[in-house]
Amino acid sequence: MKYNYKKIEKKWRYIHKKFNFLKFNKKKNKKFYILNMFPYPSGYGLHIGHSIGYIYTDIISKYKLRLGYNILNPIGFDSFGLPAEQYALKTKNLPKNIIKKSIYNYKKQIKKLGVFLNWDKEINTSDDKYYKWTQFIFIKLFNSYYYKNKILPIKKINFKIKSENLNKFRLAFLKYSYINWCPKLNSILANDEIENGRSIRGGYKVILKKTLQWHLRITKYIPKLLKDLDNLKWPDNVKNNQIKWIGLKNVYTIKLKLFKKNFKIFSINKKRSIHSIIFNYPSRFTNYILNLINKTQKKKIIKLLNKNYYNEKFKILIKFKNNYRKKINIYISNYYKNYYLKDTYINYKEDKEFKKVKTIYILKSKNIIYIKYTFKKKYIYNLKDIIYSRQRYWGEPIPIYYINNIPYSINKKYLPLKLPNISKKYFIKSKFNLNYIKKWAWDDINKKVTYKKYINNKNKVYPLDVNTMPSYAGSNWYFLRYISPNYKKFLFNNKINYWKNVDLYIGGKEHINGHLLYSRFITKFLYDLNIIKFKEPFKKFIPQGIILNETYIIYKYKNTIYSFDIINDKFKKKLQKIYINKKDIILNKYLNIFKKKYNKYNLIKNKFNKILCEVKIEKMSKSKYNIITPDSIIKKYGIDCFRLYIIFLGPFQEKKIWNINKINGIKRFLNKVWNFFLIKKNKKINKIYKIKIYKYLNLIHLNFKKFIIYKNISIFMKIFNILIKNKIYNLKLNKIILILLSNYIPYITEEIWNRLGNKGSIFYEKIKIIKYKDNLIKYLILINNKFKDTIYTDKDNNNLTYLKNIIYNKVYYPDKIKKIIFIKNKIINILF
RNA sequence: GUCUAGAUGGUGAAAUAGGUAAACACGCAGGACUUAAAAUCCUGUAAUUCAAUUAAAUGAAUUUUGCGGGUUCGAUUCCCGCUCUAGACACCA
Structure with a gap:
């Protein structure tokens, strides 16, 4: 019998609306804060890539929920920024309206995915109730300075400084800098928004222009940003990316001396790292170098040497005494001045190793060459202070006004400084910029926005800053606001102290550098202000493949x-x-x-x-006509089928090529599950199968622990293959399997759960982890490294002397055995 | 240029700590059921060679995880070199 997914899914979607599964429960003492990077609600809607993320987090939170955790799995919308503005210009509308429509569509689509989310915690960065606090953080930055690892209020600077010079201390400050200016977009662009000297959006020319811009002094936080990386459960390549984005540059001055038998061969003094050494040819030590490299490289060099001029790079491995290895480049050249070394920085971790080691030697060489070196160090970073202002309309206004060109912040009592309303006509006519608006001045007596024409120092009406904040202003602290989205003050302490930072964060690889780094910076700043009690925003991060x-x-x-x-x-x-x-x-x-x-x-x-x-x-992109939306697939196959299929596609972190063909396998599997559970029988299980299935179930839990959830689907398939083939109908076991399965396919399992006579929702059932004892120990018997047989033994006889007897019965010529390799609990390898 | 990650059947992929490579699926081929189709079920499916047989079922051996080498009783896994693919960063300031 086929199951009617349309009826079942409709029914349970309706019933689930009435439950609030993620409701906070005081009795639970464990918490799990899981978060997807919030989406940008573009006009084009949700596509397959987004839905993988939501389904992935949903499966984990459904699992954790029933292990007894309080779950926070909120959602919101990152809605300020250029795309909405440009789309508005295109469609002759206002960004505000476009965002409203897009968010409506997104929510509709997300709700179709069968996910449990904390909809009551929803936020929207372009909502003034939200950006009030983005502005609040900006004012905090503006009014603080960094002194000896501490944050102090700018007022406490205890020496006399003219107020215009406070800029040098503030964490948010004005500075002239060269920025990427795009005349057509009428905006500055970040480096990552530019490709080949043109803006990615639109493809317009970008020039460098010196202007006065707001900056954030992130560079003060570099030591902390580097140091705290060690404690994070992030993939190494993400950490490395952070290190490289920060870019502690090569700043060692090194004297190199090469010795052989205490004979001085070579010395070099350059402000370069030890990654590369230049050898000049012809010289006394060339032969030594030739010994270091392999044959094909040698041939290359000899060929080179016959030419008039040459330069070539080779790599050799250096091994330090504490087992630390590093490849270095060797350049052979007769005009090495041209070969100025480019690969020149030592990263943070390596730096420590350099301190320890005094001599290094080169591997792959019969004659060991010792290199002595001394160095002085300096630190130079790649990371510069963040430019934090944009000349656009659709962003958070900067809550600053100017008296005689000196900036002052608006008191937080009078926030939010709302983005001025404009008419459609005005917006379409001008490429909009706050500079052109008439009602944009600060009345410091009445504490409100007024018309520019009233600007007058005597009346205390001053010009307002005409910049808005960049798109990451709203996103670098949003995970904090989810915890108390409607709270009148900034953060609700009790709740913040309970939920703390995000336990599992999931999002696109493209945000590895910028977004993660800026969030970490703001979190550290708020920690230093003693507003929050944790230093890092995201404990664990898993990047999602596109x-x-x-x-x-x-x-x-x-x-x-x-x-x-x-x-x-x-x-x-x-x-x-x-x-x-x-x-x-x-x-x-x-x-x-x-x-x-x-x-x-x-x-x-x-x-x-x-x-x-x-x-x-x-x-996938609308302009390339290759977008696949979940809607059409859900219509054809149902939500459960879609959910299972999209996770079954493969490793979460890898990029995947879309292919619908394999969905038939999932469809068949769901039918199998449906038909299997409709047989209401209760029989005892054979011990062998029981152990097999319990082993699989343990694996499923292990994969959940590691958040590798796609592998579990094939394990479920294996379990059902055993159950169906051997006709195992055991109510207790079936319940356990069904509950685990409901993480992936909520509706079909919910229906089965009820048909089996259970009342209430399956999502109120607890997940129990069953421990089983397997007394049998499996040994592989290999003969000359080739697999021959398996034998089983128990704990008491888990030794070679006992096992030898069994083996000798199986082997024809026990006298000719040369050696037996015995590895406990694993293998016996017999060599003839 | 530098750094990082990756490469396994026709396809997506699996292999826990170095220990039976290809689990689980898709696809394909053949068969069952059916007037027919769909659906479902069954069988086969890395390559080569050999044995045997009318044929099928079957049995055995060798090779195989991008290419070449090393460590090891044993390598998809660790080390080195090369090739290719993808990503990040930089060069300008």
């Missing part, structure tokens, strides 16, 4: 379309790239030229008389 899909491209020049296979690379640069819809293609690769759309173009066909288009695999 989903790619096929795109189809045709190349056009003026009024002519060329077949892709007849275009060479030079010509390709001239041509206009046009992404086309899959529907316009036949035979997968050939453009369907008979569609009306393309009738107006001249067509240059290939020798087979066809127009071939290019097929690429790229990130």
